[in-house]
Amino acid sequence: MYNLEEKATRAALVGVYDGTTVKEEAESLSEELASLAKTLGLEIVTRELVHVREKSAKYGIGTGKAAELAERAKELEADCLVLDWELSPAQQRNWEDMAGIPTIDRRELIIQIFADRAKTREASLQVELAGLHYSLPRLSHKYIDLSRQRGGRYGTKGSGETKLETDRRQVQMRIHRLELAIEEVRKQRALQREQREKRGINACALVGYTNAGKSSLLNAITGSEVFVEDELFATLDPTSRRLRLSSGKTAIFVDTVGFIRRLPHDLVDAFRSTLEEASRASLLIHVLDAADHEVEQQYDATIRVLEELGAGEVPRIIALNKSDRVLAERLEELCARFPGAIAVSAKTRAGLDVLLSETEQRLIASTL
Numbered sequence: 001m002y003n004l005e006e007k008a009t010r011a012a013l014v015g016v017y018d019g020t021t022v023k024e025e026a027e028s029l030s031e032e033l034a035s036l037a038k039t040l041g042l043e044i045v046t047r048e049l050v051h052v053r054e055k056s057a058k059y060g061i062g063t064g065k066a067a068e069l070a071e072r073a074k075e076l077e078a079d080c081l082v083l084d085w086e087l088s089p090a091q092q093r094n095w096e097d098m099a100g101i102p103t104i105d106r107r108e109l110i111i112q113i114f115a116d117r118a119k120t121r122e123a124s125l126q127v128e129l130a131g132l133h134y135s136l137p138r139l140s141h142k143y144i145d146l147s148r149q150r151g152g153r154y155g156t157k158g159s160g161e162t163k164l165e166t167d168r169r170q171v172q173m174r175i176h177r178l179e180l181a182i183e184e185v186r187k188q189r190a191l192q193r194e195q196r197e198k199r200g201i202n203a204c205a206l207v208g209y210t211n212a213g214k215s216s217l218l219n220a221i222t223g224s225e226v227f228v229e230d231e232l233f234a235t236l237d238p239t240s241r242r243l244r245l246s247s248g249k250t251a252i253f254v255d256t257v258g259f260i261r262r263l264p265h266d267l268v269d270a271f272r273s274t275l276e277e278a279s280r281a282s283l284l285i286h287v288l289d290a291a292d293h294e295v296e297q298q299y300d301a302t303i304r305v306l307e308e309l310g311a312g313e314v315p316r317i318i319a320l321n322k323s324d325r326v327l328a329e330r331l332e333e334l335c336a337r338f339p340g341a342i343a344v345s346a347k348t349r350a351g352l353d354v355l356l357s358e359t360e361q362r363l364i365a366s367t368l
């Protein structure tokens, strides 16, 4: 097993683009993959972007190109390959056989980050479930302990080897038990929501792309101190804070897990009970990072996940956060692109009063 205390894991990253993805998008996805890898504390030895003309079932890309990349990873003494497309269990095995090092895809990277971040029992249950669903058909995959905080908390307890030994039936039984435990949590949450609704307290969920500033906004609005970090997926648990609005009405603001392009399905499923907080809210504040040049793609990705969660119809306010980092012109452009959006800054508190009064009006309107 790898000893991270001595040396960082060296990762070779590979992104692809073909006729369906434009190079620009592929480049930004590749940058995002690099941020994900860095979040886990990996050292990136190379970041390749490959134009794929032919695809083989064996590797997902052409055999010649695959061999070339495996060779390059060897030259650079990489400890693992991170590929930005979905690998089937067989493809993953083929890559590992050829490159001789663990090979993972974006999904596994994200699941590992979630595993690293899970603090509460609920989040841990959900991450473990997603990890097991992923690893069930991959019991022969070379697992590597990528997490910065050691302990390999995803999948079965302990490190990679035990996963290999774990037999299918045992994994399936564990999955079943986890599903029951999560169902229990879900029921509790539903009960809490019911009680809240009975008392006429509305919930307002902050949703949006990872790193947009949801937790920062929650803190700025409610004066709380939720964990904020310039890293992807800082938040995994739906923290809520009560706030008395100027009308005297109490509302609950809920912070949520950030979204990302190509969010693994296993995770969306596993985190359904957490994410349900968004679909059951009276109002969503869709937080956008106005300073990110990918803001439109991030908006689209978030809307897609919301629809998938059945939250597509919940009333929404768009908050253009980090307005302190953009020029007035750009802000105007964004306001035109997202009609009705409110420019705010969690940092300087600019626009927060507007956001709150709009929130209040919308909440009052929704209870009429």
Ligand SMILES: Nc1nc2c(ncn2[C@@H]2O[C@H](COP(=O)(O)OP(=O)(O)OP(=O)(O)O)[C@@H](O)[C@H]2O)c(=O)[nH]1
Pocket: 209, 210, 211, 212, 213, 214, 215, 216, 217, 227, 228, 229, 230, 231, 232, 233, 234, 235, 236, 256, 257, 258, 259, 321, 322, 323, 324, 325, 344, 345, 346, 347, 348
């Ligand atoms: N300049 C500036 N930085 C901000 C603002 N809001 C948030 N940030 C920074 O953006 C980074 C991400 O903020 P978070 O609040 O953790 O973002 P999040 O949306 O909760 O992220 P996840 O929980 O990872 O999905 C942090 O480094 C914040 O300090 C803002 O209004 N202006």
Ligand SMILES: [Mg+2]
Pocket: 214, 215, 216, 227, 228, 234, 235, 255, 256
């Ligand atoms: Mg957060």
